[in-house]
Amino acid sequence: MYKIAPRISQLTVRQVEQFRSASAWVNPSRSRTESGPEASIDAEKLFINPEVQQLLVELTGMDLEGKVFRARRTTMQQRSHFALMTDERLSETMDKMRREAQRFLSFIPLKEPRSEEVTILSKDDDIKAFDNSKFVFTDITFDATDQDRTVVVREVDGTLRTATPEEHDRMNRVYYEKPNRPVFPPPVFKDPYLQDALARKEHEFVLDWACWFYEPDDPAYVNLVQCVCDRTVDNNDFEVLHSTRHFATLVFYLALNGNIPPLLNYFGGQGRIRDCANLVRLQKRLLPNWRFAISTSDTDLKIVTDFVKQNSRFHEALKDLIAFLKDGVILSRASPKVGSSFSAKAVPKVHISSLLISAFYS
Numbered sequence: 001m002y003k004i005a006p007r008i009s010q011l012t013v014r015q016v017e018q019f020r021s022a023s024a025w026v027n028p029s030r031s032r033t034e035s036g037p038e039a040s041i042d043a044e045k046l047f048i049n050p051e052v053q054q055l056l057v058e059l060t061g062m063d064l065e066g067k068v069f070r071a072r073r074t075t076m077q078q079r080s081h082f083a084l085m086t087d088e089r090l091s092e093t094m095d096k097m098r099r100e101a102q103r104f105l106s107f108i109p110l111k112e113p114r115s116e117e118v119t120i121l122s123k124d125d126d127i128k129a130f131d132n133s134k135f136v137f138t139d140i141t142f143d144a145t146d147q148d149r150t151v152v153v154r155e156v157d158g159t160l161r162t163a164t165p166e167e168h169d170r171m172n173r174v175y176y177e178k179p180n181r182p183v184f185p186p187p188v189f190k191d192p193y194l195q196d197a198l199a200r201k202e203h204e205f206v207l208d209w210a211c212w213f214y215e216p217d218d219p220a221y222v223n224l225v226q227c228v229c230d231r232t233v234d235n236n237d238f239e240v241l242h243s244t245r246h247f248a249t250l251v252f253y254l255a256l257n258g259n260i261p262p263l264l265n266y267f268g269g270q271g272r273i274r275d276c277a278n279l280v281r282l283q284k285r286l287l288p289n290w291r292f293a294i295s296t297s298d299t300d301l302k303i304v305t306d307f308v309k310q311n312s313r314f315h316e317a318l319k320d321l322i323a324f325l326k327d328g329v330i331l332s333r334a335s336p337k338v339g340s341s342f343s344a345k346a347v348p349k350v351h352i353s354s355l356l357i358s359a360f361y362s
């Protein structure tokens with residue numbers, strides 16, 4: 001064992017990151033850009049870019065009553081509090097609640113998954129078939145953290161290797177138990193239970209539990225988040241995640257892969273031209289080679305109309321947005337629950353140049 005100790009100590013987080021290849025957040029099967037997603041892209045660096053963060057904050061929104069401070073299932077229920085306030089006191093209280101809401105809406109870190117490759121430390125044929133089970137050795141010293149804890153596995157054939165991310169995190173859960181964090185992943189993270197939860201609009205519940213159970217760079221977590229995002233797009237369930245801390249990850253994932261038309265249509269159906277323009281700005285910021293020009297002097301309306309004009313292949317996917325731009329029709333959306341309905345109604349027509357409207361169908 002003393003012969004391989006130096007090799008184990010060299011397996012730092014810095015060296016493990018060298019095994020990472022192209023961004024796992026780039027999904028070619030979901031890309032809608034003409035040139036396809038860019039091969040070499042640093043998703044982590046882009047996500048923490050101040051300009052990107054500001055756009056994500058604006059796109060996430062802040063629905064205090066309907067989302068952030070809505071009634072939740074907790075072990076300790078709090079009694080509702082009512083108070084008579086002056087207009088000034090009410091304004092101060094609302095400002096305080098908005099600052100508190102910003103904390104609840106803080107984004108989930110976006111990380112590249114750890115490599116699932118393992119390093120062979122040694123192979124001892126003398127103990128081959130010594131036992132029918134593998135042996136796992138875990139460093140449980142006081143100063144070891146969950147991230148840098150050394151975990152190695154002795155295979156039945158005598159091979160000693162480093163643990164996979166799943167084995168590493170499972171050993172952490174075995175030795176350092178936490179509430180609602182069992183050793184094995186909850187069934188709700190996989191079908192058919194996952195599909196059942198999403199059908200009941202429990203997206204936020206699933207993702208909240210995933211954040212507690214997994215590390216942000218766990219490959220299983222990244223796969224689960226992408227699965228939830230893809231099904232959210234397929235079922236047009238954007239309202240379920242809007243104004244939650246998970247909406248930024250969804251928006252970033254779509255923009256990174258050039259798949260913003262479904263979300264553009266959602267914003268357009270509600271008449272939110274500002275959000276539509278910010279979404280286009282975000283995709284341009286993430287994909288500089290995207291063949292779409294945006295000037296600093298362009299208004300939100302011009303950015304959106306230019307996008308619709310230059311992407312005629314998306315007209316069917318953008319029908320709600322086009323209906324709003326043309327006739328001022330918005331969708332009246334109810335609470336995002338099973339069986340909720342959507343109705344369309346006309347609002348005072350937006351002042352849009354007839355030249356821009358005609359460009360949609362030219």
